[in-house]
Amino acid sequence: xxxxxxxxxxxxxxxxxxxxxxxxxxxxxxxxxxxxxxxxxxxxxxxxxxxxxxxxxxxxxxxxxxxxxxxxxxxxxxxxxxxxxxxxxxxxxxxxxxxxxxxxxxxxxxxxxxxxxxxxxxxxxxxxxxxxxxxxxxxxxxxxxxxxxxxxxxxxxxxxxxxxxxxxxxxxxxxxxxxxxxxxxxxx
Amino acid sequence: xxxxxxxxxxxxxxxxxxxxxxxxxxxxxxxxxxxxxxxxxxxxxxxxxxxxxxxxxxxxxxxxxxxxxxxxxxxxxxxxxxxxxxxxxxxxxxxxxxxxxxxxxxxxxxxxxxxxxxxxxxxxxxxxxxxxxxxxxxxxxxxxxxxxxxxxxxxxxxxxxxxxxxxxxxxxxxxxxxxxxxxxxxxx
DNA sequence: TCCAACATGTAACAAGTTACATGATTTG
DNA sequence: CAAATCATGTAACTTGTTACATGTTGGA
Numbered sequence: 001x002x003x004x005x006x007x008x009x010x011x012x013x014x015x016x017x018x019x020x021x022x023x024x025x026x027x028x029x030x031x032x033x034x035x036x037x038x039x040x041x042x043x044x045x046x047x048x049x050x051x052x053x054x055x056x057x058x059x060x061x062x063x064x065x066x067x068x069x070x071x072x073x074x075x076x077x078x079x080x081x082x083x084x085x086x087x088x089x090x091x092x093x094x095x096x097x098x099x100x101x102x103x104x105x106x107x108x109x110x111x112x113x114x115x116x117x118x119x120x121x122x123x124x125x126x127x128x129x130x131x132x133x134x135x136x137x138x139x140x141x142x143x144x145x146x147x148x149x150x151x152x153x154x155x156x157x158x159x160x161x162x163x164x165x166x167x168x169x170x171x172x173x174x175x176x177x178x179x180x181x182x183x184x185x186x187x188x
Numbered sequence: 189x190x191x192x193x194x195x196x197x198x199x200x201x202x203x204x205x206x207x208x209x210x211x212x213x214x215x216x217x218x219x220x221x222x223x224x225x226x227x228x229x230x231x232x233x234x235x236x237x238x239x240x241x242x243x244x245x246x247x248x249x250x251x252x253x254x255x256x257x258x259x260x261x262x263x264x265x266x267x268x269x270x271x272x273x274x275x276x277x278x279x280x281x282x283x284x285x286x287x288x289x290x291x292x293x294x295x296x297x298x299x300x301x302x303x304x305x306x307x308x309x310x311x312x313x314x315x316x317x318x319x320x321x322x323x324x325x326x327x328x329x330x331x332x333x334x335x336x337x338x339x340x341x342x343x344x345x346x347x348x349x350x351x352x353x354x355x356x357x358x359x360x361x362x363x364x365x366x367x368x369x370x371x372x373x374x375x376x
Numbered sequence: 377t378c379c380a381a382c383a384t385g386t387a388a389c390a391a392g393t394t395a396c397a398t399g400a401t402t403t404g
Numbered sequence: 405c406a407a408a409t410c411a412t413g414t415a416a417c418t419t420g421t422t423a424c425a426t427g428t429t430g431g432a
Contacts, residue, residue, distance in 0.1 A: 012294035101223040106200035107344030156295030
């Protein structure tokens with residue numbers, strides 16, 4: 001993988017507001033999780049490291065009577081590091097790994113009758129994901145189709161959601177086109 | 189990551205023809221590298237492991253006078269494993285990691301004048317990649333737009349290339365739309 | 377004859393997953 | 405009062421990257 005992306009993902013989230021490890025884990029289940037994610041086990045060790053490196057600081061927030069929730073905020077150093085990272089220009093496009101596409105490349109080893117099964121499974125998964133994303137979009141931006149009035153924070157969210165939605169729509173479109181070719185071939 | 193995807197990527201490639209570690213490394217720079225890839229260092233250790241596990245077998249092919257090229261082929265076990273893996277149904281869609289989208293989510297921390305710089309850099313990278321993919325497409329499928337006559341092996345290649353091309357076109361489209369919004373906002 | 381591409385490997389390290397482990401709080 | 409969710413952590417292991425290391429072959 002690339003150089004400490006999780007570090008910057010965490011710094012970026014903390015730049016919006018103070019969060020606990022659990023909060024960060026939850027964020028990765030929402031919009032930004034479409035483009036980066038991590039399990040809680042990885043997040044807790046990264047937070048520990050970031051704290052040691054003084055990129056973030058910690059304080060306790062009581063949740064109920066006994067539960068000490070550990071909250072984190074950016075330090076000056078952390079803010080500086082985030083800002084520098086955000087301005088870095090990518091040198092090349094990394095492989096966007098996709099197991100379904102990989103499988104399909106080996107099409108000749110898949111029995112003909114199984115091919116539509118694989119496609120339909122993928123269509124189902126992608127359609128469900130698209131619904132989830134569209135719900136998220138309505139929830140945050142409602143019927144409002146015009147993003148011109150949004151502030152910078154909301155606009156970041158808007159871009160990421162529209163990106164994820166167009167990615168899934170494009171994926172589904174390609175699946176349908178390809179399945180069409182498969183069906184026409186079979187009746188050759 | 190998921191369970192030994194590299195193993196199956198290698199088995200799949202070897203199912204097309206016998207290859208050396210170097211050949212496999214080269215394949216990951218072409219079409220299939222859009223959806224899965226690995227460095228030679230990882231490939232050589234995986235080949236060693238696959239050989240020990242009897243999923244592949246090895247023989248020597250002289251390349252020149254001294255150079256012993258190590259060729260690998262699938263064993264019966266390897267073929268069986270590949271076939272089973274190809275029929276597995278995905279249970280969920282994995283995060284397709286994208287650093288540019290991640291950065292953009294943190295838009296509010298990017299100075300306004302730097303935003304178009306980031307977009308233009310990404311547009312350049314994606315446009316270059318699209319050109320590469322279209323060249324690959326012409327090379328393999330020429331002016332021929334009709335895939336109905338292709339055999340299973342060529343069709344797998346066709347699907348993967350059209351997938352990669354539509355992914356990049358869609359990406360560029362979203363970049364242009366988003367940059368448009370940015371420009372309109374600035375002159376608000 | 378030089379240089380790019382061909383060819384193969386190991387070591388150290390970083391990143392990511394799965395499983396184990398425990399306890400508190402909220403909601404029905 | 406039970407179950408779901410909130411909340412935090414560690415250990416073992418797998419996967420992936422970067423750097424180190426070396427030698428051959430083909431073409432300009």
